[in-house]
Amino acid sequence: MSIAEVLAVGTELLLGQVLDTNSQFLSDELARLGIDCYYHTTVGDNKRRVGNLLKTALSRSEIVITSGGLGPTPDDLTMECIAEVMGAEMVMDEKILEVIRSFFSERGIVMPENNEKQALRPSGADLLPNPTGTAPGIIWTITPERLKEAGIESVPELKSKNRYIMTFPGVPSELKNMWATTVVDFLQSKIVGAAIFSVELKHFGIGESALAEKYADLLAGRNPTVAPYAGNGECRLRVTGKSDDMANAREMVAPLVAAIQERSGNYCYGLDNSTLESVVGDLLKSQGLMISSAESCTGGLLSKRLTDVAGSSEYISLNVVTYSNQAKQSVLGVSEKILNEFGAVSPECAEAMARGVRKISGADIGIGITGVAGPSGGTEEKPVGLVYLGLAMGDTYVGKKLSLPARLGRTEIRHRTANEALNMVRLQLLERVNVNV
C-alpha cells in the first residue's frame, strides 16, 4: 500500500473565495487505485510555507500531488518551490514553449511574455502534458539518494522508497483530464505495480447499512474488493479488481458486477457515471417513449434535471410548472371539485395533474408532483415535507406519498422529491420491459 498526500496551493482557497474540489477528486481516484491518502493540505501563494510543506510531505509520503500555482503570474510559484526544495535548476522546455505559443496563436492572440514561465520545469522532472490548457505539469521520480541529497529526512518506513511529485493546475477540468490521460497509467504501472479496474454500482431506495448487510459476504473479499459508499442521498458499491494486466482486472470484476446487479435487482439503477435522469433518458429512448411533467412544489427542478441530459429533446416535448390552483385548472384541467374537496396537495390532485399533462402534451407518460416544500405553508394535516407523486401511462396509474422530515429544508425536500419521481419512472419503464418479455 503506497501513501500519497495532496497539496492545494492558492491564497484564494485560504480566503474562502474558491471551494477546493480537486482534493476530493484526487482522493477518490487514489482510493480506487488502492493508494492511501493521509493528508490534504491547503496553503497560500507563499514561497516559504509552500517549501516547508513540500519538505514535510516528501518526508512522510511517497506520492506528493499538488494542484494550483502553475499559472503565468508571479503569484504562481509551485514549480519554483519544488525546484528550490530539491535543489534543482529550472530549465526551459523549448518544445513546450512552442505548444504554449501555438495555443495562443491558434486563438489569434500573441502569447503574453509571462506565459514563457509555464515552459520552465525543474531539471530532472518529466513532463505531465496538459491537453486542454497552457500549464503543463510534471511527474518527477525521486530516488532515496536524491531525496537525501536535497537534505530531506524520510520517515523510517519510507527510507528506501522512491518519491513521486506530480503537479496539476488548479482548474478542475484540466486536472481531471491530465489525471485520466497520463497519471492513472503511470500510477498503475510504476507504483501500484498492478492494473486496477473498478466499477461503481449505484443504488437508490436502499440505505447504506442495509446495503452493507445485504452484501456482508462480499465485503470481506480481498480481490476483487467490494466496498459501500454513501453520499448525496444515494448509495454505491464499488467493486475493484487488481491484476497483472487490465484485461484480467476487468475479467475479475465483471462477474461480480453482474452478480450484484442480479442480487440488487431494481435497487441498482446504473453504473459509474449514470444518474437517475440519464438512466430514465436511456430507458425512454430505447422504448421510444415521450415523457411530460406537471410540477408544483418542485417548481421546475424535475424538468431541469430531465433536460440536464444532452439529447433529452428526443423524449421531452413539454413540461409545465403549475404553481397556482388556477394554473392547475386552466392548463391541466384539474377540476374545481378536486381542489375544493381534497386541496392542491392531495393524491387526487397529483393524479389529475399527471393525467392532464399527458393529455395536453400527447406524451406517453405524464408525471404530477404536488406537495409542501416549505419553509412555510405547512399545516397540521398537511405538514412541510408532505408530497404526492403521480405517474400516468396508458391504462396504468401509480401514485406515491412521501412524508419527508420538515427539518431537511426546502432545497433537500425538492431534491429528494425529484429523485423519487425519476425513480418511479425508472421502475415503471423496467416493469414494462419485463411484461413485454
Added chain:
Amino acid sequence: MSIAEVLAVGTELLLGQVLDTNSQFLSDELARLGIDCYYHTTVGDNKRRVGNLLKTALSRSEIVITSGGLGPTPDDLTMECIAEVMGAEMVMDEKILEVIRSFFSERGIVMPENNEKQALRPSGADLLPNPTGTAPGIIWTITPERLKEAGIESVPELKSKNRYIMTFPGVPSELKNMWATTVVDFLQSKIVGAAIFSVELKHFGIGESALAEKYADLLAGRNPTVAPYAGNGECRLRVTGKSDDMANAREMVAPLVAAIQERSGNYCYGLDNSTLESVVGDLLKSQGLMISSAESCTGGLLSKRLTDVAGSSEYISLNVVTYSNQAKQSVLGVSEKILNEFGAVSPECAEAMARGVRKISGADIGIGITGVAGPSGGTEEKPVGLVYLGLAMGDTYVGKKLSLPARLGRTEIRHRTANEALNMVRLQLLERVNVNV
C-alpha cells in the same frame, strides 16, 4: 493580525466520499474578521496523526479550528486527541449530558450509551454550545505557560500569545449555527479586540478587473477596507469596518456602501445573501406583479431558480418548458411561419414565446428563452451557445442575444442564460420604478 488555521478531521474526507465545504466557510468568515488563515489540513480518524497535527498547528497558529470527529462513535476522537496533546483530563459535563439526553427523549428515543461521550471535554476548556445537534464543541483559551507545560514549542513570533482551540462537528449546518451564535462574538471581543462589520455588494454584468479599476480609489482605504472578489460568474465588493463597538463599525460602513451602490448603479444587484432570483422576487412582490416563463434550452432551470425562493408562489402561477416546436405552437401559439422562416432559435421565436406565455398565464411579465445549449445541435449559422431571450410586459418588449462560448459546456451555458434572464427582469423592474417616480 491574528493567525488561524483549520483542521478538518474525518477519514471519509480522505477517501473522497465527502466534499469539505467547512474549510471554505471558516476561511471566508475569518477573512471577514481580518484574521489570517495560513493552512487548511485534512486528516483521517487516526489518533497519532491528529495529535501530531494539533501540536504543529498550536505551535504556529494562535487560533486552531477543528471540524469533525465529535460524534458518538469510537472513530470520533478529536476531543480525546486535544486532551491528550494538552495533557488534560477528560471531564464529564453533567449539564450537557442532560441536554443530550433530552435531545433524544424529545424525539421519543432512549439515548444510546455511546452518546454519553459527547458530554466529555478536556478539563479547563469552555463549552461551545451546539443549538441544533447533540455534539457541543469547546472554546479553550490556552496561555503561553500552559502551552509550554504541554511541551509544545511555539514559533518565535507567537511565543507570548494565547492560543485558542475551537471544535465543531462536521455537519455544516451545525457548524455555521455555532459559529454565528457564539464564535463571532468571542473572536471580536477576545481576539480581534474590535468590532468588525462587513457588507458585500453583489454585482452582475461587470467583470472583476473592471470593478477593481472602477473602485481603485477605494481599494487603497485602510478602515473601512474595500476588497473585490470573483466567483460563480459574478463579482462582489466587500466593505469592512473595524471599530471599538459594533454600532460604530456599522456607521463607518454604511456611507461607503451607499456610495458604492450609487456609483455602481444597476451593476450592483444586492447585498450579502441576495441572489438574482431573490432580488427579482422582492421587486415583483413590492410592485405586485406576476411573472411567467417559457423556456426551451434552459429546460426548467429558470423556473427552478425562481421557485428556489421561499414564498415565490406569490408571484408565480405558471411556467412552461416548451422543448419541441410542436409545444411552442400548441401551448404558446408560436406561429408556423416564425418556426419555418426563422427557426426555433431566433429573436422572433423568443418574442412569440414571451408574449405567448404571458397571454396564457395572465401574468404581467412573460419571459421567452430559446437557444442551443449543446453539446450537439449547433450549426455554423446557429452555433452552440447562441441564445435569444425575450421579455414582454405591457407595451414593452425587450430582446437580447447571447453568444456564449461553446467550450463552456451545456451546464454553464444554461446557468449563464438563466442569470441573464433574471437580470433582464431585474433591470426592467428597476426602470419601471424610476419611470413611476
